[in-house]
Amino acid sequence: MIGLDSPIETVLGDQATKRKKIVEGLGLRTVGDLLRHFPRRYVKTGELTKVAELEDGQMLTIVGQITRSKVNTYTDRRTGRTAYRLDTVVSTDGPSLKMTFFAKSQHVGEWHARRLPVGRRGIFVGKVSSFRQEWQLTNPQMALFGPDDAGDESAQATLDAIGDLYPIYPLTKGVDSWDLQRAITFARTVLDELPELLPDAVREQYAVVDARQALDWIHAPDDYAQVGAAHKRYRFEEALVTQLVLMRRRRATQALGARARTGDQGRLLEAFDQRLPFELTRGQAEIGAELEHDLAQPHPMNRLLQGEVGSGKTLVALRAMLRTVDSGGQAALLAPTEVLAQQHHRSISALLGDLAAGGMLGGSEDATTVALLTGSMAKAQRAEAMLRIASGEAGIVIGTHALLEEKVSFADLGLVVVDEQHRFGVEQRAALTSKAGAPPHVLVMTATPIPRTVAMTVFGDLETSTLTELPAGRAPIQTNVVPLAEQPAWIARVWERVREEVGKGHQAYVVCPRITGDELEQGETDQRDLDEDGNETAAPAGSLAAVEDVVAELSEGPLHGLRVAMLHGKLPPDEKDRTMRAFAAGEIDVLVSTTVIEVGVDVANATAMVLLDADRFGVSQLHQLRGRVGRGGHPGLCLLVSRAEVGTPARERLDAVASTTDGFELSRVDLEQRREGDVLGASQSGFRSSLQTLRVLRDEKTILAARAAAEDLLDRDPDLLESPLLGAAVESLEQSRQSDFMEKS
Template sequence: MAGRTGNVVPLVQPGSKTEPKTPPKTPSKARPAPQPEVRPADAVWRTPTFRQLDARLDTLVGGRTATQLEGLRLRTVGDLLHLVPRKYFSGTELSDLSTLEPDEEVAVLAEVRTVRAHNLPSAGQHTGRKPRLEVVVTDRRGYLTLTFFGTPHLIRYWQNDLTPGARGIFAGKVRIFNQTLQLAHPDFVILGDDGSVVGGAARNEDMAKITGSALVPIYPQTGKLRTWTIGSCIGLALDAVAGRADPLPEVIRAEAEVVEQGEAFRAVHRPDDRHRAEQGLERLRFDEAFALQLTMARRRADAATHGSTPRPRRPGGLLEAFDARLPFVLTAGQVEIGELLFSEIARTVPMQRLLQGEVGSGKTLVALRAMLAVVDAGGQAALLAPTEVLATQHRHTITRMLGDLAEAGTLGAAEHATGVVLLTGSLGAARRREALAQVASGAAGLVVGTHALLSEDVAFADLGLVVVDEQHRFGVEQRAALGAKASARPHVLVMTATPIPRSVAMTVFGDLETSTLRELPAGRADVSTVVVDVRRQPTWVDRAWDRVREEVAAGRQAYVVCARISSTKDKVKDAASGSSEVLGDDFAPEDAPPAAAVEDLYAELSTGALSGVAVEMLHGQLPSEEKDAVMGRFAAGETDVLVATTVIEVGVDVPNATVMVICDADRFGISQLHQLRGRIGRGGHTGVCLLLTQAEPGTPARERLAAVAGTRDGFALAEVDLEQRREGDVLGSSQSGRRSSLRLLRVLDDGDLIAHARDLAARCVADPDLADDPGLSDIVTDVERRAAGDWLERT
């Protein structure tokens, strides 16, 4: 780096004007690669405040480079310092060239094997062909070709550095040329035996710092920002935060056995050895875990300061009447968690609990009993569902289970009966006015709805309990909006049918206490799962439809699931509820053939393999009335086969359904396949789930299907899912359309660290000397700032 007031001196960049050692002139059409704009030193950078890491990068490296760094999701100085190297090179090791993939941006440490110039003219002569330099580098096992184009002067200049036996770092995008991996016009530096720069950029002081240590850090890079440019920017950041106070109190650092933060940053980015680098990484991983857990702990503490109206269980009321009518015995888990919920809603502190459970474990029944207890205590309970189909199904299930206990205000209503209202965005004006009136008057003790419940014109008489189903579809602001409709903070019960590993639960739902239902109710039938290879076992596909006909002939029903609605409609938004129906193309390779579509397969089956069978189709783009009618006919047994999208994934309960055919099953994730399979075998008849796929054996897609076929244990599958997809998907994209913002934590590997951080965070909040510590407050402020637009909002 030329200095705090100059531009970064670039490394050797073929085809660029800017080169060290006063190189020969380059053609006028050449353009230098973008370099960081270094800002003058400012007093703010020398102030040991806690907020310094929040400074925008453009104040440090200039607007142009800051814009480029934003491509790596780096917006602040703290973001940049937490961008840890993806690997380190020592002075002697070489990269493994066999791991390179086409179109990958790479930086490799390799040894020059051969150098050959082409089309160099003799003195006073011109060949008419563009001069080029071909360099073959090696890791002493494989080879990689580097190709440079330029003037004869440049070709000869590069030859001076790229001599056989020289070692260097070469950065660029991997291409295939003549069936050989190649880097065209790579940036490069040549290293000496001690790892220092000896070629090209020897006068670049910041670069010399990066490469002069025992380990050379290699950073994730984009096409415009090479690893050394990023390293130079990080060098500025390290200088800027030098002397900054550590936000963690010494007592916390001692408990966690981590080094100081400034020391950690320098150990990660300018390591003396791998042990030192790992010490720095341990501190940064702890920081991430502790920041999340401290934020969650403060949220829990804040909730406890808000009073909530106690809703004690009342004998001789609606709950007791409902329990007396149950045609089955509650499982031990349902009883245990039910008693826990009753005790928590009877307190003056609002309940905040996550209820997760195996598919078919009876979570809705547990939630309903808590809702009835609230009604008995004079309050109302609201059940928020992500889609109209699920909300309608919940209302149907609740009214069916309650019978005349849900008919308050009618002649045939039972004693203690209450009203049950469904509120969705598609209700007509008259029905909506009627529903709103029942909710506002308190006549409706139980209110089921979609996002429509959050509308400003929805007013409750006395909202005491909020139940949120499929929590990952909602944000914290939506939960808060519904809670704000209560005079006192309501009790909250969050449900998820997707089993969550403990480490994920602590990270994503850390502001909630967690309960788990594992035991299935008695009478649930076994379901076998078979993977059908469409390409290698084409006759099995015909057999699948024969099996459906056999089940229908025996009086049973079937689901056929597709990943698409039609050839032109891949993803749909439920306009009535405001939520999206997530279709299963997230796992499709780019060259995969189009997946089977509901509309096409419905037409094909109803006139072909399943002709004569009552077949209907269901997807999120149908009008609400039609969706309700289709589900009603299927639930009543009037329809034999339902061809549907994943709209039936959760909440649909048709005990007579015994067979499911999932087309293009490799387009779905493990959790989604497990949820879909949970729609069958809910009665006393054995079921079969057929997973149709064209994925090749040995691929990750087939591994997913084999895992699903191998077990019905949702918690075991959740662990496999996490291993395969990492938390980037488990916490983010496949469930909610977002990537995970975890930088260093790996919830599968760091469960113990997360648990330790959770314990320390709880102790900090409970300790009067630490509760208002300014450093800890800044940590929480930073997390909350990020939460406004990132995955944490889903808690």
């Protein structure tokens, strides 16, 4: 019996070399893997292929027709003997291509001619090249239409099961499309049983075809309507399994008992609100009320708070932390970097004033203590902070990964706030929440705006709140691309603009993609664009701007006389903190930095930012970095310096950032260019994306339909006992690494 779990060798025949290339090159190990290896496109067999402009080295798959076929003789220079070749021309609905077949003897040349007479049509696959102003198809593979006793039987056999569309599969070197097509056709024929995951009622309600029909139509369709119906089935199935995983997780979380944090044991939040020198925005007030309601429930809050750079997420989170302290509990804020943790500690302590001086002279009677814990603190400092945390004296605890260490314990951890959630993995959130006696309430924050369908697909186990308005005092930011490929002299004007801003009493950031010539900031990834041959289309790595080099160049050159300093992750912690404090105090004019200033850094007097080799940053990252300026009521200026050429993906990214400050629009651009897994955080999983056929932007309607179907199924059958195959698929996804990717903590 042959089933989906059968080894792929059972349907690949006796060609050991081909088998090895398919298994190793394409990662297909079972019959199920093979059948889920879907075509990437289709060629119409009933008409000549429309071909636009050709390019040297381009791989072409076409339906063409022989318009010239003639055997010619020539002298073989190696042997001096007469040899034969068949010169043919195959026409398309566009350019024609020359094909040449060599033969040592006349009868082989004539065999080629009989196989390729004028008028014969077929599918031709080969690499295009130009020779003497003629386009050629080099070493073509082909499957010819019509009776062909002399043809390639293995290739010709692939035509038997083809309708009006011929499938083109993702390939690997040494494997032809018909190798896969023949194996897939045979597998479909001998497969004993194809499991049907979707209940009949669901398929009927959402108009999706059954599993067998979808399989036949995806691999051997008669028309594009059948292709569309098959895709709809597979995307709906994947969306439904994904939504069931997320909804079961959400319901399981809600079923857990948690301590309600009603704020009935203190007046810290009330005192803080009375001292605020400004009014909360409407969004901050509304989301604050949502958080207070969630905290008061006897089950854990599990909420995502997203919002634009500078929208006031930290203030919203702080008020939730104060509510938790008023309930007799502690709140922990987990930050991804020491720079950000220290910044949070300073800004929260400053906002609270004497409300952060619990147990100290001059402290308010309602006060608590704000503790900081990072990996670089001196042993005595760490011991003191850990004692305050363990005793409960510290109501608010701010820290980096150091908070996750086994030795750190809490008296009563009631709320966990994770800042910049995409920097942390699933295990890290679990390590912190496990330090609570009862399941704590959880709030995760991101300044990377997330489209609705992404939130539903990747964060579907979280309730989502979105801050859309910016607080008063945020000034507009002008963003311009500085195209050094076309205008290399413009770099001088960049530094003049920096001098002008400093001359007005302001400060500037200069951001580089590297620390030294070959060293990235820890945890950073390099946004590179490659051509079809894997070559970089922008500057090679060794020539990228590096902090240490740029500081020296600017100090001795265009910014000579200004106070220029550097900041990056390799500096000693006390030096990083000292530098940030000096910049915040106005003692540094220009801060040359890596992306350690991407989040949380708030210097109101900084009005200009220059991003060198800006094409090496992603769209959302550029938007985050830009948000560091214009924070003090002064108009901001952001200059994106790049050697990326017009028309390249890198330049398109930069132009998109320059054209809008709408983070949600930019997040869509980012997703469309880079795929979901790259944008949402590679740290969550070892692979690019957990999604196979589903795309969260393109398939919004499918995801919404699958979400509704998942709710109905779980309402009627929480354990999916009536749909055992679907339940098994959900269980498999829950236990896989893909589930880790989706949890996105």
